[in-house]
Amino acid sequence: MSITTQPRKRRKEDRPAELMTAALGLFVEKGFAATRLEDVALCAGVSKGTLYLYFDSKEALFKSVIQEGVVPVLVEGEGIAARHEGNAFELLEKLLANWWAGIGETNFAGIPKLMVAEARNFPEVAQFYYENVIRRGRALLGSALERGMASGEFARLDVETTIDVVIAPVLMLFIWRYSLAGCQSTPADPRQYMAIHLSLLRAGLKGSQV
Amino acid sequence: MSITTQPRKRRKEDRPAELMTAALGLFVEKGFAATRLEDVALCAGVSKGTLYLYFDSKEALFKSVIQEGVVPVLVEGEGIAARHEGNAFELLEKLLANWWAGIGETNFAGIPKLMVAEARNFPEVAQFYYENVIRRGRALLGSALERGMASGEFARLDVETTIDVVIAPVLMLFIWRYSLAGCQSTPADPRQYMAIHLSLLRAGLKGSQV
DNA sequence: TAAATTAATGACCACTGAGTCATTAATTTA
DNA sequence: TAAATTAATGACTCAGTGGTCATTAATTTA
Known part of the structure; x- marks a missing residue:
């Protein structure tokens, strides 16, 4: 040879x-x-x-990665929300499932850790990510929560803050996977982790059903 | 001059x-x-x-920072748990308050972001942090959850996984503060954020009270 | 106060990695 | 098939940084 x-x-x-x-x-x-x-x-x-x-x-390369990979999944989610007709909690579950398939099971799941790690040192990249991903994702999740609060399915809580509390465990799961997973410091079973998060949410969000 | x-x-x-x-x-x-x-x-x-x-x-310097700053707060928490006599949820709140005062309101609140960001590239530092902080913190939180499950105050869930779900929003709050806070992508009001998290927990953890 | 000790300095070394550009060669055009 | 075009290369520059060490000077000791 x-x-x-x-x-x-x-x-x-x-x-x-x-x-x-x-x-x-x-x-x-x-x-x-x-x-x-x-x-x-x-x-x-x-x-x-x-x-x-x-x-x-290097920054231009990174922006392209975000634009081509993450944004399309958000667009899908927006379509799902527009077409959804069941109750609000089911919509939350659908959005999560879509997010899981498009991001959670791909290398894109590493992006939250990446952004968290580099935001301070690359503010231009952080700004781009905020405008194109975070803002849009929050709007999507917020609309689902508002739908549930309007119908009485969910208790009336501050929407912006509730978005944060709902999304935090999902982000942490991704972040753990790409950071301290080597030290066994990540949930051994993501499925169970999500099940517990959802069950806490189901009980905790419950409002006065109309 | x-x-x-x-x-x-x-x-x-x-x-x-x-x-x-x-x-x-x-x-x-x-x-x-x-x-x-x-x-x-x-x-x-x-x-x-x-x-x-x-x-x-550089690594030795970092290890010293952890050792001198973070570990003592954990030791305090262990003392609080040992002396506590009320119900388990009150213990959770006390531990949180202690963590908040000793870590959350100091520069040490930036350590979770730091570890998440650097764990992969500095495995020795990550290992040190895992052994001295994460393992110990999880044990502390786990003991409080087990106490609640044993008394029937909390539902019986997988303890290890529940630890993760309970701690994730707290970690994310710190992480946001030291990463994307510049883009207004952090809870505007940490107090309200924690209140909602705790109220979700209170409702979601509730078991068959004995 | 002279000698010994050691805290503190900062110039220096070895190495790294983003970004450039003159050169090479695959492909297209005439 | 010869000339023109342009995709691809990789050696090079230049700025930056972890870590070293011979030198300086504050403090202590004799």
Whole structure:
């Protein structure tokens, strides 16, 4: 087996997606600052120079990853909410299931940890994430809660704050998975964890049923 | 006003504590990897070389910060649990109040974000934190939950997983404060946030009162 | 007060990684 | 098939940082 230099294939169409996939994997594994662009390029089978052909900077690469990967799942969720006709708690469960399939079971689940870790040091990236993901996700969840409060299915609580309390355990689950999981400091059984969270919610949110 | 070189005061006794305070502030502000030891030294009013007189490495400095700052609060909590005589939910509230005063209202509240952010890249530090803080904190919280389940005050749920669900919103509150707070993506009113969390818990944990 | 001790300094080294650009070669066009 | 185009390369620059160590000077000891 001789070491031959690969012929350089030219595949302009596929490079950006391949680079974004490689970047996501390394970003969630090592963090934004600690990821070397040369490794991203290597992982995508190109050289560092090629990466700069398609993305202006490390930050631009990261923004693309968010835009192409996370935003579509939110759009799906918005469609689900618009079409939903059952009670509000069922909508919450549907939204969660969609989020789980599109984010929770993919490398995108690592993004919350990533953002939390890097927000202070890369405020421009944080701002982008806030505008495009957080704000939109909160609006979606808030509309489900308001629906339940309006119908009397849920108790009347401050909506913005309740969003935070409802979403926090889900975010922490993702964050644990990508941080301290190596120390067995993460819920052993995410399914059970979510079941308990939902059962606490079901009992705790309950209002005066109309 | 002439620029005069300060006389170098020799204050062997105070340096370590001053360096640790400076380090905590910068670590929670910028993260472990992104904090320059020269800045820590500057912030403590000494030169970088002096820092190495008292701490072997960046990691050693960080471990000292944890050991001196966080562990004592856990020890206090263990004392509170041992002396407590009321019902289990009251114990939970007491432990929370103690945690809040000793951690939540200090720079130490930034440590959870710090650990989450850096765990993967500094496994030795993560291991140290797990052994000395997480394991111990979980044991403390678990004992309070078990007390409630044994008396029938709480429903019987898987203890380990319930610990996670109970603690997650508290951790997320701290994490938000030190990450995306700049984007208004943090609960505006922590007091209300905790009130809602506790009210969900009170209703959700309730068991068949004996 | 002279000598010994040691707290404190900061220039320096070795290494790293983002971003550049002159060069190479695959592909297209004439 | 020769010329033009452009995808791809990788050596290079440059700024930054953890850690070292020979030197300086504050304090203590004799």
